[in-house]
Amino acid sequence: AAAPVETFDDFLFGRLLGAALANPVSPAFGCDPQAAMDALGSDHGPDRLIDLLVRTGPYGDGFGAVPDGLSLDLLRENPHGIDLGPLEPRIPEILSTEDGALDVAPAQIVDDLPNLAASLDDPVPGVVLVGRRHLRSNNSWMHNVEVLVKGRERCTLQIHPDDAGRIGVADGETIRVTSITGSVEAPAEVTDAIRPGVVSLPHGWGHGVAGTNLSVASTRPGVNSNVLTDPGEIDPLSGNAVLNGIPVELAAV
Template sequence: LPLEADRMDECEIHARLILAVSGMHGAPPSAVDQLAIDTTLAKAVTQEHSPAYGADPAEFAAGLTGETGPERRLDLMLRLGPYGLTLDALRAHPHGIDLGPLKPRLPQVLKTRSGRIELFPAPLAADLPRLRAALDETPDSGTVRLVGRRHLRSNNSWLHNTPVLNGGSNRCTLQVHPDDAARLRLADGGLARIKGEGGELEVPVEVTDGVRPGVVSLPHGWGHDRSGTRLAVASARPGVNVNQLLDGSRLDPLSGTAVLNGFPVEVSPLPSTGC
């Protein structure tokens, strides 16, 4: 669909973000497309299985069609693909092109050294003792494991500003098992303080057997009370931002990924304020 005069399409938005984070802020978005084409071709012309093998990258790039940078990138991917297609060829067949029956590609596409699908690679096997030790850990009296939660009505917070989808189960509450609620002196509908390595939050308690003992659940995507938030409906029921409990120091030792779930927190009751 044609864009309004002051609107950017998704490709341009992505390109401008890339330019900003790469220190090229102010350069035209087309610079990102050209960089992607140049980088891809520089590799493709050296690979024997590539349709561009041995070609001059500049000449190959000059033959690309498309009215925009993203279209030229699409044309490049089609030309480098296994069927030798082009963007013009697809446009000439608006109802599609029959590429024939599917062909088996295993073990061709496997990149493991063994040539097999490795369901239990050595790094995972070596990490099992750490996993077993973690399962045997005895939590402190006031410590539980916090996991996330998402609501069908909120879709990662995108729908929090839609009035008709507010209410019901779409609430920012701390779900606690009845056994833990009794142990920690938490009351259903009362307030609790959650304390993590990065900070602490105050949140209403929801006592339920939908979570297991020793685990509490807090949904992500909330915290709409920050300064500058322009969401009138959502800011009226802001909830809390679970990420404020983390300081960024927890990392998965195998992947290096930030740990956002299953981390220990301290939970204690707060006097109710009637909210």
């Protein structure tokens, strides 16, 4: 059987508290563990964890070690914020490189430049897909807030007028987008803000999948752009998935 949520909460709390009390740069370094636990209380949930992180952070009160330091109670007493003074530079002391400088041309990247140059001779796909974000979306976590998702459709396929005319689709009509891994259908947003040969679909959508427990988001599900990405395509240097420049075919529905 799954462990109660409180058990995980206590485990996480204990790990964070132990690490903070053993951290020489924390204002709570060397604090008595029982005194710290008494100060934080025994209630489970995010408030206790936030209070712990605030009080053991660089501006925290260290459970009394720094009388003017921050705590969750102090932040609540100042809902408009607390002025902590001007920003202070932390470079170069926080750099972990041997020479204390930023390496803007790592050997791994420089050595791979010939491969990049050679790729310029590769055949150019007819149409490629790129992603995009929206200010009122922020990936997906804002999609379940009614005030942020109301209004016009935002999960649209942006397409240049030339490409829209070529496949015979008008603004607002449905386009089928197909890659080697899958296919999705989305309303067209015909715009000259995107160049010919490129279409754009926002990521973070696709809330119509069975088991999605988002009552607001499921009413405006959109489509999952990850259906079109190839899990076998990765950036050889970083290991990141290739999420842009995906060759696709378009068709009016």
